[in-house]
Amino acid sequence: MGHVKLSDFGLCTGLKKAHRTEFYRDIQSMRPLDFTANPMDSKRRAETWKRNRRALAYSTVGTPDYIAPEVFKQCGYNNKVDWWSLGVIMYEMLIGYPPFCADNPQETFRKVMNYRETLIFPPEIPISNVAKDLILKFCTDTDRRLGSLDEIRNHRYFLGVDWEHIRDRPAAYQPRVKSIDDTSNFDDFPDVDLRLPSPAKDSEVQVHDWLFINYTYKRFDGLTAKPKLKMSASSTN
Template sequence: MTSFDFPPTPNRCPDAYGPITTYNRLRCSQVAHGFFLDGKQRAKERFERQNEMAQRLEDPNLSERREQIWKHSGRLEAKYLRFLRTKEGLSNYQTIKTIGKGFFGEVRLVRKIQDGKVYALKRLVKTQMISKDQLPRVRAERDALAESDSEWVVKLYTTFQDNTSLYMLMEFLPGGDLMTMLIKYQIFSEDITRFYSAEIINAIEAVHNLGFIHRDIKPDNILLDRGGHVKLADFGLSTGFRKSHDSSYYQELLQKPPAQPDNVLRSQNRNSVNIDEISLTVSNRAQINDWRRSRRLMAYSAVGTPDYIAPELFTKQGYSFDIDWWSLGTIIYECLVGWPPFAAENPYDTYRKIVNWPHTLFFPDDVPLSPIAIHLIRSMVCNSEQRLGRNGASEIKNHPFFAGVDFSSLRNIIRAPFVPPLVSDVDTSCFPVDELPQTTTTDNNDSSSTGATGTGRVEDDQTPTPEMTLPFIGYTFKRFEKTFV
């Protein structure tokens, strides 16, 4: 028997290499892990489909159709393998309209040229992602949506890229978002608030079950589908890598002097009316809506919207899943009162109010709220140690405010209080498209994706550069079953 003598394993000397080498090693490790994880998942899914088909063919009633079913299954698997080899690109889609905009990119309503199906296409500019330290954010959003198969989370179909941008093809939710609803109706009744908050609880619970903390629960990220039911979107901050959510960042921000004094919006002379099946309370529409529109414009910038962020993210304290329940508590407050509990004219005042929440949280005397609703809000907008939901969503579901709510039947049995009156599959009447630029010419941040032809088709740039490709290796994702079945 032959023996082999191997030299001893060399000692690891991480300090002997520079930061670039260390970063590349970590990045290669992440890419390799993601590549093999995706491959393992695809193999597992194919194996499960094969077993399901084999069990189905054991049915004696299918003896005459067994060969036909087996051939059909084989054709589907062949289609799946071709699907994996097919390269996605902008030339496969026709842009219809821009329906959303943020500091790092935009969301467009597009139609796939091959089959005519309508999707929402989110575009992120690579240079912005790199210069603003957003690479972990991009991966976090991609991973969270790729791993989720929940009916409460927006569906991701595929991701692809070119030399300047990243793209996420998602389902189009024509009902708009909750912020648009609040701008339109201002204030909800407790019954309507109960419905939406119950569905948001289901959505947050689905995200937590995946092991993610969303960290950016706000009305802008709560979308409504064709039936008016809730779906959660925008997972870019879900893992906490973003620089602007580092505790030191907020410590520096809180030390800056305030630009303006506190100016919390107040409302008077409230009365109740019925609008589109929703019992709403209406007050000074101009004042509240001016504030909401300015807050929506702030969401388009790099400043962000701090109104719904838990105080743990502003301090050096640790945090856990319950920070999402703080955010939900502030949303419930806004639905019932008309503005978030810590609203102010500038971000500094909002940060300061959130950190000093025991002294700044108040309920206006002229807003009629039930004691149960006030108790729910105070149980969620409070210290983490006492916060409702810290031991799971069931704590909130069992609160008296949700007495009688069947959380398992909200989407399938209960009719939403507002069903969007859509006239076509590309109806964008529930989106603030009038506030967004609708251009088809190129700009400085989108040299490859907005060059439209006469038919509205966008063209691919065929010369990707290593600098804009290497950091995003492993970003591609395809969801076969939901795309073709």
């Protein structure tokens, strides 16, 4: 588990990238408790996660696996959401898949919102109680979540880590590369049936569309929805 302790804490900073808003637009109308509790063993969870990762590589929607519940609630949040994400990443590194992985993003969202019941550790994959405790202190309510580097460094999981000379230690894992084109260190993703949208036909592209090539417009409800102003008779004269 040394490679987990030496993990770059900046892994979670990339989770702030903008996602498409269609999935989160009606977030308040969804019921967190209304999720399908289909039992999945560790092997099936790992296979599902690998398959979904391959599909997500071609998707612009993103995944809610690493997003803290308060982000979904849209009631304001602070930098503690990064520590939640770090807990999810730590779980994935030790178990082999994220704690809330599911067949689709909607199911994952429901599991995240109901994390007190869905955040479980499979008994067939042994990890230490100290590691479990750290993950649970990352993935918990904001008022109980670890929120500073000092709190994290003082946790029992990092007992014996020399933080002052941590960069001087040899790498916990050194991959063996046989040749310049050796890809044996990469995960093997099986082929999946990706349902990608068909490209637009030339006839569907209008002349005025060429003025906006490479531009993307996203509507954020609540910010762009403005009431229509009724023009009085005097203002039209």
